[in-house]
Amino acid sequence: MSQPTIATGRVASPRRIAALALPALVVLAAEPLYVLVDTAVVGHLGRVPLAAVAVGGTVMTLTAWLGTVVAYGTTGRAARRFGAGDRAAAVAEGVQASWSALGVGLAVVVGMQFGGGALAGALAGGGDVAVAAAEWLRIAAFGTPGLLLAAAGNGWLRGVQDTRRPLLFVVGPNVLSAVLCPVLVYPVGLGLIGSAVANVIAQTLSGALFAAALVAERVALRPRPRIIGQQLVLSRDLLIRGVAFQASFLSATAVAARFGAATVGAHQIAVQLWFFAALVLDALAIAAQALVGAALGGGDDATARALARRIGRLGAICGTAFAVLAAAGAGVVPTWFSSDRAVHEQALVAWPWFAAMLPLAGVVFALDGVLIGAGDIRYLRNLTVAGALGGFLPAIWLAYALDLGLGGIWAGLMLFTVIRLIGLLLRLRSGAWAVTGAVRGEERLPA
Template identity: 55%
Template sequence: MRQDPTAQLSVRRMLTLATSAFLVLAAEPLYLLVDTAVVGHLGAHALGALAVGTTLMAVLAIVGTFVEYGTTSRAARWFGDDQRDRAVDEGVQASYLAVVIGVVVVVVGQLLAGPLVRLLTGSSTELQAPAEQWFRIALCGMPMVLLVLAGNGWMRGVQLTRAPVVIVLVANGLSALASPLLVYPLGLGLVGSAWANLGAQVVAAGLFLRALHRETAGRRPDLGVMRAQLVLGRDLIVRAAAFQAAFMVAAGVAARMGTAQIAAHQIGMQLWEFTALLLDSFAIAAQSLVGAALGASHARVARQLAGQVSRWSFGAGTAFAAVYAAGWSVIPRLFTSSPAVLHQAHVLWPWFVVMLPAAGIVFGLDGVLIGAGDVAFLRTITIVAALGAFVPLTLAASHWDWGIGGVWAGLTAFIMVRLVGMVRRARTERWVVLGSG
């Protein structure tokens, strides 16, 4: 049976987009891994404070989820329907929203910084002051963080591959060079990490805005488009909130277990986020291509892409699992020399390795369904997995002294529940909605 040439073209395009997304996604977590390694050698307390600060930043960043994924989905449908101008306009309106929302988040975050830090650190007073100081500095970059998300969103929607790679690599490369210099030779310690982080966000946001201005000089806010983005964004924000609430509970439980546990959890979470974002490269390619295929009313191509991205993501997840299994002794030593932290890292390691092949499929289908605009289902399955599996197991680990391994068993259950729900959904026709409107 002869394969549809349109599908062949889409698969080739998916590889190109996935490669671009891989490079963009790798830049941020690679910088965070460098930063974690730099801070880790300041001691377990500094690493634990960094864990608290980065967790809070991730929680607040959920308000901008839709300016990236929602923009990709909407822009891709216009692009598939040969309306590139309207696709780029999605990026303009998302950027306006990013600035407004970012400023609000900075103000609210600064007012609540103390209570938020204490919520995670509990009675661990040695972590509170450095974590709050790091958080207050990094928080000032939130408008830039959201502008970068919006920039990535519209560029992926119109299938630009080179520009976002250059922008993100330049910004994070400069920051990776600045972090060790600020932390050690200039003597800023932990806060040097926060200033390096802020610098990367300013550079990246400026470069994305420059690229957008070249495409759409002088375009004004459009409240109708913004309203439509917010409607789509509502479910994406709730979905992201379920993620971050669960991860916040896990970080809080780990912090209360002890300094070694929260430090090991920080190492595990940075590696997890690094791997998750790299696995997301196929998902992001699927967002763009599935959205474009449905916008052009090519249902069969969209379904073929869903199957292809699932297979590739599973293979990538399995490959990462093999690498981490082989490096179980060596990799944690890149981040700490503390015997207590290393021991706790080895406790969580088997859970980390086992979940990765299933996570690959989950992330791939996540991209397919976001590209199709099926975000209400994604919201529901994420809430069910977080509140029905992840959070209960994490709290049980605290109550019955299961240790850090219990927290990571909860994360594994979170992935498995989503896997079952999303595979079942992908086998139906309910997500295959055609047209650009």
């Protein structure tokens, strides 16, 4: 008989939450930090290579987003099986997610060889930038299978409460790539292509390390189409949720641009800081996914509810800490990003909204993690779409129609956050999310 692998009485410990959240934060930050290094290296080649990486990087960011969807979906499912005392079945979730990741990654490689030029041309508008971006994309695409395999690996390893190996498997290759990139670009003389090659090496190595971890678990490695199908349904709902986010923020940028260069510049500063805060707070959400999934998988809904309350409070504390820092830096932080006084003035219009939202966002991001861990993805999808269509999008376009400027746009984002917060709190109070068992409404997965 399988023995439970976690002690549910200790699941809600702040130390245990931190033990999952802090390594997850480092993993989340590794890729953006590498992108900054890559951008700095390529930037010294000139304007065209830098623009080419910007265009190509936008496309590859969408691939990385797919990886996040794979990781989040896999974490909750693996955590439930782990909590039920069946580590082999938890790892088997990782096997099936890895097959999906590999298939999508290979499709992206093939697609970029044939369609990369057209895609780069559409984004760059032709010319030298489009040619350089297409060349970069065709090579960088070969790293996609490794990137997505790493995402699946992050998912199942977080699910079984292993935070050490993901840290090593992601940070190590990224450090190697950060060293290789300037060497390949300059002394070796590959130029822009050296950046793409460094990306491919890092992502392939990372994916191989996660694949080797799967093999070492000695579970069946054959694909199971039925389980892959169940995982894809979960991924579909996460993708729809993500599209709602993307449409909302793209619309906000489009509206800000219609108010002038200073407004869109200030909006860019505020929104990038918002994304940074989301990145940090997502580490707490990842801990919630793993711990809540494990508690419910072990049949301990009381611990899952206690976790939800504690993680919600921690989210509020972290969000409030960010808000205090944001408020204190209102007159200084915008100057780090621009020397234009008009941009600074517009940033001060958005800043009160930005700071006021952070405590609310801390709770929202934390509770998102709770519901993802519980497998309550359909509710999250519907709530996000309703908030976007019923709150954020109408508000920001109304801001344009009534000439409300950047304050109107950020009021729309505040409305979006409040709608999600209310929906999450109501769901939490209902208890409908806390469904126990190794899986949520599905058949048991054979090990």
